[in-house]
Amino acid sequence: MKKIFVLMNVVLFLGVLISCSKKQSKEELLEYKLIKSSDLFRQKEYADAMKVCKEVLEFDSKNIIALKRLGSIYYMSDMKDKAKEIWEKVLLLDPLDTEVKEILKTVKPDQKLKKR
8 A cells, every 4th residue: 555655656746747847848948939039030030030929829828028029020010000909918918018108109000001
């Protein structure tokens, strides 16, 4: 009986270790993807940067860094309405984000082309 109890504790401990290592590797993967998206953004490869940010958001839909960067990507891609929508989502998650508050003060809606 004592051997079964010890064996169960070992199995439980190993399960916890495996779970922790998976969580750590997920965090490392997200960190890698955030760095990659930053590099792509700086290289003005907006489509690729957008793809990587969306991959991060698939894992963590409330990742502030990925959302802020995605807003910037939309802005630089002349999709200001979409950028504003994303940045407003950031403020819902973090109402004290002064950087996004300041950005939103300067964003104007997409201008529609006038028909002649």
